[in-house]
Amino acid sequence: MRCRERADASDNRKLILQTAKTLFDTYGVNEVSMHQIAKTAGIGQGTLYRRYAHKGELCSDLMEDTANALVEDIDATLEKLKEAPTEERFGALLDHLVDFIDAKSQLLIPLHNVYMSEKDTTAFFRSPIYLHLKNALSSLVEERLRGEDEADCPAFLSHTILCSLNPVGYLQMKGDLGFTKEEIKQHYRKLFIRA
Amino acid sequence: MRCRERADASDNRKLILQTAKTLFDTYGVNEVSMHQIAKTAGIGQGTLYRRYAHKGELCSDLMEDTANALVEDIDATLEKLKEAPTEERFGALLDHLVDFIDAKSQLLIPLHNVYMSEKDTTAFFRSPIYLHLKNALSSLVEERLRGEDEADCPAFLSHTILCSLNPVGYLQMKGDLGFTKEEIKQHYRKLFIRA
DNA sequence: TCTATATGCGGACAATTGTCCGTTTAGATT
């Protein structure tokens, strides 16, 4: 069997992440090139690109802990509220999302830019974090469908929510439009939760 | 005085636009490189880049007529419907937006990318087209407020609509999510127009 | 018409991203 990750591959993986984190922290994500990361880590560019097809994936991996924490928080909250009405759980999920964007927008903007400036524009929509959040939203919308005559479309609604909650648009709301985080939460609840 | 545009510059400007339009129409925006445009037009790359700092600006110039037409169309439609119920006019505006994004998504994506990857992330939200559309949406939402007890916030709602209608997200809806343009229009109406 | 120069021209060049492919090696099998 050749199914386990080879030791050298595993070592390089850690080396890449450590090197990238250091360089990003020192110079900023946008100022660091993939070539520079490979050079600094002392590996070939092919090695780097085999593991991370582009900078966005690398950023994504660096964000993994943060993203996992969000997903766990959300899952825990939903579990705790599992007896509560759908609307309440939906609202809690929206709150989590807004809190997350609010706390991490500085980190999320480079990540968002990298994904969105890809030639393959669907890259972001295949990222683990998007898929998981869309999934969580969809199932709540779906749950809400039962017994309703005019059905929302879960896929459409969750996609729309996540599109509108991009970090750039969020900062604009807090900046020029002058909303506070709590106001934004309220508006999201009002718009997307049909009470 | 040396203030007027030189004749050769003016000629090249037209030549660039014509060449770019032809190439974009033939091969698609993403498949055409700036180098290729310059080569085909028979001019140097420096000439091309002096006039358009990047592909986004070129797209922007190519879109100018189209964007003006959109704004005029919308204004004309709203004028024609000025006696109609607010909901009907709101719906017509959403339809216009979706038709526009649908028709021009290829050109809008480079434009969107350029705006969004700016250091100044608010650049897009100060662009004429965003401001005009947000304005039109806001005034319709505001109009709808009268006589309602639970008020929508015009600024928030119109910002959210425009964020969610970005060309990348739109293409994702039509691609992986499999919606047709008409379905998308319906979903937008259902979500944002409280009948 | 002639001249001076601001303006435009264009291609070479640098930087970055992403691919390819011959070489090396970890580790399973014997």
Add this chain to the structure above:
DNA sequence: AATCTAAACGGACAATTGTCCGCATATAGA
């Protein structure tokens, strides 16, 4: 331990974006 092969390695290479700078010329002013 020896062998074998799938997986990983790494650097050269191609493509694209964007910059720079010496050269050419349109045109205002004489």
